[in-house]
Amino acid sequence: MTSSEIDPTPDSGPTSTTGTSGPGVFELGGTVTIPRLGFGAMQLPGRWSGPAGDTAKAVAVARRAVELGVRYIDTASFYFSDTHRANDLLREALSPYPADLVIATKVGPLRDETGEMYAEARPDQLRGEVERNLADLGVDTLDLVHLRVGRLGSDVADSLGERFAVLAALREEGLIRQLGVSNVTRGQLAEARSIAPVAAVQNRFGVLDQADAALVDECADAGIAYMPFFALGGGHTELDGENLRKVSERHGATAFQVAIAWGLARSPSIVQIPGTASLAHLEENMAAGQLALDEDDMALLGRRG
Ligand SMILES: NC(=O)c1ccc[n+]([C@@H]2O[C@H](COP(=O)([O-])OP(=O)(O)OC[C@H]3O[C@@H](n4cnc5c(N)ncnc54)[C@H](OP(=O)(O)O)[C@@H]3O)[C@@H](O)[C@H]2O)c1
Numbered sequence: 001m002t003s004s005e006i007d008p009t010p011d012s013g014p015t016s017t018t019g020t021s022g023p024g025v026f027e028l029g030g031t032v033t034i035p036r037l038g039f040g041a042m043q044l045p046g047r048w049s050g051p052a053g054d055t056a057k058a059v060a061v062a063r064r065a066v067e068l069g070v071r072y073i074d075t076a077s078f079y080f081s082d083t084h085r086a087n088d089l090l091r092e093a094l095s096p097y098p099a100d101l102v103i104a105t106k107v108g109p110l111r112d113e114t115g116e117m118y119a120e121a122r123p124d125q126l127r128g129e130v131e132r133n134l135a136d137l138g139v140d141t142l143d144l145v146h147l148r149v150g151r152l153g154s155d156v157a158d159s160l161g162e163r164f165a166v167l168a169a170l171r172e173e174g175l176i177r178q179l180g181v182s183n184v185t186r187g188q189l190a191e192a193r194s195i196a197p198v199a200a201v202q203n204r205f206g207v208l209d210q211a212d213a214a215l216v217d218e219c220a221d222a223g224i225a226y227m228p229f230f231a232l233g234g235g236h237t238e239l240d241g242e243n244l245r246k247v248s249e250r251h252g253a254t255a256f257q258v259a260i261a262w263g264l265a266r267s268p269s270i271v272q273i274p275g276t277a278s279l280a281h282l283e284e285n286m287a288a289g290q291l292a293l294d295e296d297d298m299a300l301l302g303r304r305g
Helices: 055-067 086-094 123-137 161-172 186-193 213-222 242-251 255-266 279-290 295-301
Strands: 025-028 032-035 072-074 102-107 109-111 117-120 142-148 176-182 200-202
Touching (some): 055 279, 086 123, 102 123, 102 176, 123 142, 123 161, 142 200, 186 213, 255 279
Parallel strands (some): 102 142
Antiparallel strands (some): 025 032
16 A cells, blocks of 8 residues: 555544545544644654664655645654754744644653653743743644653653643643643543643554553543554564454555554544654555554454453
């Protein structure tokens, strides 16, 4: 399946639509319509730790993503390599931004210039983190800000109330349009929702990693977008397995395309944010919006219980 088959115009039907008419749309916060196939910018600056990125290539990838219909991009000021920063690359590639493009960012982890994630931001540091994203992206208001809790790889489920309340106040002030939470438990989501409306959750979830299924379903029931990270394995887990191979062969698609299409079919709330710094992979991933999985495929791969 190639990108030449893509209809870049998002389908305007119900949020559960997937397949030949495109990935379908989601009403973010009940107010902003986005296609359910977005883009994650974490790979653009180069590896989290490793080889440096390539400005021209990264800019080309970001521009091509928007050409192919992406209207939701996930980024953060702490996505940087030794030489490049995701927010700078997005600004260079896309500013002045299309009016219908939603750029979501996140705050919470503090990462120093050596790349070390050294702490979580205290409540009094969050304004500075929001202002850093505003300045880097060159905008007056951030479309959506996630409070990302916990250190990477940690399951600590502390209260997020004090920090989320700071973001809610910044939203009241007009610096942020919509709020999200990331890396949260069901309890933390409930706590956040008791403080301010939550438009999006960004947690780890994918066809080979379905531990967060209950929260995915809770988001669907509540009309909250669920943006899975590492839906393609994050470059850490090989996207392989007998059932994945069977479904891929059946559709003449790659495992990456099936993983993307599976998420879209798994829940009407899922908005995919696959990450890549490769034009070829971007084209491949965007073509997955045309891939319609059927009941047999979903029975093999896992569906809402
Ligand atoms: N909230 C959080 O804690 C959190 C954590 C991690 C990520 N995120 C967000 O989620 C987004 C997605 O996560 P991610 O980028 O880390 O992981 P991902 O989307 O699961 O996978 C990205 C990895 O898969 C490779 N890849 C992508 N498409 C491919 C294809 N068609 N064929 C072969 N390889 C392919 C990429 O390498 P190439 O560049 O070579 O294509 C990269 O190594 C990020 O961009 C970021 O915005 C959030």
